[in-house]
Structures are given as structure tokens and as C-alpha cells.
Amino acid sequence: MFHTGLRTPGAVRTEESAAGTDLYFQRCAWCHTTTFQRLLCPTCGSTDLSPQLSEGEGVITVRRAHTAADADLWPVHMAEGFVVRCRVDGPPHAVRPGVRVKLASAADTGRRPVVRLCEEVPLDGWI
Template sequence: MFHTGLRSGTAVQAADESAPDSELYFQRCRWCHTTTFQRLLCPTCGSTDLAPELSGGEGVISVRRGVAAADNDLWPVHMTEGFVVRCRVDGPPHAVRPGVRVKVSGAAASGRRPVVRLCEEVPLDGWY
């Protein structure tokens, strides 16, 4: 059985959360232990022996470069396990920027891209 991507989790919720937690699966190469997301081959050694693993779901927003207009709402997120996944970020526009910690919160309406929420409040920094 091969799992990658998001799968809805249980409906266990914290008091301040409105959406159920979700599970994010990534792949780890059994040969060189490189982590990746939704690939057929290991990006390091080219092996096809990739094992699915459950991510902790936490990461940090990274810098975007060369963003097409169609992908303007997607941000690269470096997950703690070492792989990068492009996500939709649920949060106020002033707070969505590189260096902000995020956690997986669900799947997008299309079911293709993970949705992450901010782990901390980000101040306006004097800009309105």
C-alpha cells in the first residue's frame, strides 16, 4: 500500500481549533534515507524504493522565487523531516512570509495541495 499526500485524520480538536487535524505523508528512500514528497524516484540516488512515512506536520515557510500567476497563493514549506512541499497558507496576508512556523491543517478544496495554518501570531510591523 502506497500513501502520499493528505488523509483526513480523527476529529480530535483543541479548544481553539476549528478544523480537524490532517495527516501528511512523505516518502523516505530506503537506500540513502533522503526525504521527498510525491515522487517516483529518490532525488538523490534515483532509487524507486521509497517508503511512506507520516510527517509531524510542522514546518517553516520559505522564500518563493519565479512564481507563476496561477500559483500565487502557494508557498514552499520546509517540513521538519527535511522535505519541501508547496502549500496554501491559512492566515492574514501580512503574516504569510518566509520564516514563519506553520502546521498542516487540512487539504485544499481540490484535494491536491496541503493547507497549513500559522503556529504563531505575526505583528503588523507598523505597516497598514
């Protein structure tokens, strides 16, 4: 069962948390590894994964091989320790590894989460 953009009973929402910006990840009850949308823990293989609400902050990481269809997706290492591929909302020159991002909208059915740049990235003369 995946929990992306869904509210769980008892989830606390802050005033700055708007509808549709909740991102849930999973934490293994045995080894405490965090993961995103898995059936088994990638470390110990346990099925005892509990959904938890992400803070929504992370850093863009290095993109390995990608297809033309996935050209606008970037891996984002979230503060809780899991990695999720996201669409990045920002100027193309600023989207690169090491830039801090914050969740703009959570994934709907069949869609990827959207993140926004946290700080302004200056032009570096390449454009």
C-alpha cells in the same frame, strides 16, 4: 504511488489528529533522503521509497519565481526535511519566509495541503 491524506495500515493516529490532516512523505530506503510525491529519490535515483507520516510542522521558505495562478502557494520546509508547496491560512501580512506553520488539512486529489500559522505575527507598519 503517492500517499497524501491516505491512511496506511498500522498508522497510529493521535487524538489531536483529525480526519483529513494526515500528510505522507516518502523516505528513500537506500540514502534516507526525504521527498514529497516523487517516483525516484532525488539524491540516489532509487525507486525504493517508503511512505511515512509527517508531523505536519514546518517553516515557510523563500518563494522563487511564481505565476499568477500560484500566487497563494508558498514552499514549506517540513521538519522531516522535505519541501511541499502549500496554501497558507493566515493574514496576508503574516505570510512570509521564516514563519512557523502547522498542517491544517492534507492534500486531497488535485489540491494542495493547507497550513496554518503557529504564532501571531504583529503588524509591522507596512499596512
